[in-house]
Amino acid sequence: MAVSRTEQKEKTRRAIIDSAISQLSVEKSFASLSLREVARQAGIAATSFYRHFKDMEELGLTLVDECGLALRQIMRKARKRFEKGGSVIRTSVKTFMEFTETNPNIFRLLFHERSGTTHALRTAVDREIQFFIVELTDYVQAVGYDHESAFAQAEAMVAVVFNAGAESLAAKPSQRRQVEKRAIQQLRYIAAGAKSLHLSGKKSRGKK
Template sequence: MTRDEKKQQTRKSLMDSALLLVGEGENFSNISLREVAKNAGVVPTAFYRHFKDMEELGLNLVDELGMMLRKLMRSARQSQLPAVELARNSVELYVRYVADHRTLFLFMSQCRTGGTPALRSGIRNELGFFATELATDIRQASSLPRIDTQDLEIISQLIITAVADTTIDILDQPENSLQLQELIEKTIKQLRVIFLGATLWESARKSSKTN
């Protein structure tokens, strides 16, 4: 094995080790460099050969998260060409992804509001990008001519918020449990309320003053 390959390997070990500890219930911001190193089967000082500190490792996890979200969006595009049951299919696909990448989504939930400023803005960027992509998809798929681009972006952000916010609840429920199913149904209803509101939305109007 070439030296560079070997380096990439231990680098991945370190990142996976951090995620493992997150999965064991530790808060990312509480995880020590030493724990990560030990768990990766490497001496503490070796950590510095790969990352300046834990925050830098975290930023690389954000990148990994971003790639995963893009894969998710690609899956969503492929599987939903008919555009029927859009809310249900989207939510169920998301839940499946969360189950398949528990630790990464745990990391996201923890750091989105609780991490350092750099981590927070990193995750915010990824979710923002996700929302923008969603907006263009909605524009192409459905016909909402009365909504301008800015408003569509805002609505997409609302959708992302609603879904991202349930992530921690999803993770707290055991897989295939009744509570999880109820959670899914709840989220689907919320998305449908938003969609319903969007179809009636008119960007041009001076906005309803009564609610």
């Protein structure tokens, strides 16, 4: 029955992470968490925290990594969904919104800490979002756009979707469908606009 030391260590590490995530909320950002409170809720002494993380920042980085992983999984899920038919945009937005509503704390962490106060965390969040954008860029590029405009499309779409996610969390559940619907509409604008500008030829500006 004896649990190995490494096993036990991993367990309390998780307890710390879970404690932190569970303490995140609308009125409590990661930046406002305290090491002591996180430790307390994880069921360990404050000083034991240091056996697992150098400081709160390191914990934050771990959380962001975890969020990034979750996001990537969600995207894979979306891909599987629309491969079975259905609108790409609609499916993606719906999947994303599902994610934000299932993991509000995780989404908020990404959204808020993107403009947060510690450099390391901001960089980490940015990396995750960039990953998200690049993935989408590849998809768009495969449809026949050059890299530059594909990236612009992808970035705009991500901005819109993240915005909708935040809006959705702030909105009353009864209005979420509408936010979602609008986001879909907005992404369609972007897609259609890129298509129309792409096809109508490069006016005067010198794109290669």
